[in-house]
Amino acid sequence: MITILRLAMHILLLRQHFAPPSAAGSGRPYEMATRWIKAGHRVTLITSTAKFPAETELNQKVNHFDIDGIQVVAVDVKYHNSYGFLRRIWSFMSFAKQCVNAAKQVKDVDVVLGSSTPLTVALPAVKIAKRFGCPMVFEVRDLWPEMPIAVGALRSPLLKYVARKLEQYAYRNSDRIIALSPGMASGIVALGYPERRITVVPNSSDVERFRHESVSAAHFLQRFPMLEGRPFVLYAGTLGKLNGVEYLAEIAHEMKSINPKVAFVVLGDGARSEIVRRVARRCEVLDDNFFMLGSLPKQDIPDAFAAATICCSLFVNIPEMNKNSANKFFDALAAAKPIMINYQGWQARLIEGNDIGIHVPAKDPIESARRISRLLDEPARLVQLSQGAGKMGVERFSVDELSARALDVLEMSIKVQREKTA
The missing domain is CATH 3.40.50.2000 (Glycogen Phosphorylase B;)
Structure with a gap:
């Protein structure tokens, strides 16, 4: 305190x-x-x-x-x-x-x-x-x-x-x-x-905000019923040039042939919103297993994290991005959700040294989809990563x-x- x-x-x-x-x-x-x-x-x-x-x-x-x-x-x-x-x-x-x-x-x-x-x-x-x-x-x-x-x-x-x-x-x-x-x-x-x-x-990690008794996954799913009963990976943040969110659409494309039930959800907007949308259309995943929901009021974001199965932070593959301190990473810890990232650096080392999430390749959507699918097939592992993320949010951030x-x-x-x- x-x-x-x-x-x-x-x-x-x-x-x-x-x-x-x-x-x-x-x-x-x-x-x-x-x-x-x-x-x-x-x-x-x-x-x-x-x-x-x-x-x-x-x-x-x-x-x-x-x-x-x-x-x-x-x-x-x-x-x-x-x-x-x-x-x-x-x-x-x-x-x-x-x-x-x-x-x-x-x-x-x-x-x-x-x-x-x-x-x-x-x-x-x-x-x-x-x-x-x-x-x-x-x-x-x-x-x-x-x-x-x-x-x-x-x-x-x-x-x-x-x-x-x-x-x-x-x-x-x-x-x-x-x-x-x-x-x-x-x-x-x-x-x-x-x-x-x-x-x-x-x-x-604002643990009080993301784990408050008013936070409700049900509220989010009632608003977006197409996600009801589906495990989903959440990206909540800016859709800028550095974020490379179109990569998530490519992963969604590969996931369709592995486990079509898995969804990918994007919250936010930015300079590359339309580019991400075009890539999703080209990959034939938009509004199928890849959903762009726009920006939500800040007070509604914890509900989205509560409903998500995995939360992710993404960046384009340049070494300079490895020094970032992305809000999304720490919000996942606050919400006690497994975090997925596609870049190296100090946050990747946190994942490697602790049970808090998974690292996926920066330029291999097939392998990325496989790693996500394997994790979703292990409910006990998901629980373990959630507990690790939640503990780190409280104790270190x-x-x-x-x-x-x-x-x-x-x-x-x-x-x-x-x-x-x-």
Whole structure:
């Protein structure tokens, strides 16, 4: 449990892609901020309106909300996963500019926490921290520009140069860094940042949310009756270029000849939604044993996990993705469901060293389908993996413990700065 620390802080969190509890998207900022508030701290969050539900009343360029104690300042900046490169850059720079302006209305900040992506959030974070004379802690959720270069999104030598300079600027001006995986931490150290000032705080498992008494597999199956009585593999997340969700459609195609009763369910949307749909049609699995259900409100996601037999996290086969800290992985642990992944890295090592799930090949849908089928044919093994996943979610990735770890980083940054100026 979180204990109240000796230092009561006003934390200013900058996160462009914040998703309120009612919207689809990463819950990490909300989960952590609400726990920091319970521990006796104040949290102001500057974000964009991009992830707010359509029914949210947004009447101004700057909108103010109190979301479970978090003082949210949402500036009117649009963004979607389907945006092209130039439109994304425009969105990122617009948020950086409006973020600085919005922060002028915030008072008495003790520490600024800039959370990427995008990396451009470092620009307002550094400027705002200097104005308040407080430390800036930078949260690295992806190694950027390593990722866009790896997938070919950044090809121009000039753009690569500018992006790397921005990365160096972000790290150089950070009092401390929170990295979401050991691989990300190693990548930051390789650029010359002191290892002693980096803390790994991975994404977490919100066990209370996913195992709450209100969670009901029956609710989900009543809404989607075509899944009633069928074992199914669930993918719940973004359908972007890096996710490679079309691979799941290829696995579904192979599964039809092995066990046609097994279904594959995709929740979410993104830039490649139509591509995934086209691949599923070509594989003759769409609405047969492969279902694309779109995005669900965040409060309905635990029901989907409860109904699933196996939950999966997918990425395209590039080495840079092995350092990721995918929410889907930790949500599966929170829901006590076996996790299936198709990539290497630290999460694969967790699976190999513990009874929590299975690893499938990145480019072999036939073998992947066989491995899934073999697991589904062993009910006792499924139970064993579910128990292992649930135990790991509680013991190693508890949102309470990881929120406290991040809070320690923020407090330490303030203490170190005060000692230097004393």
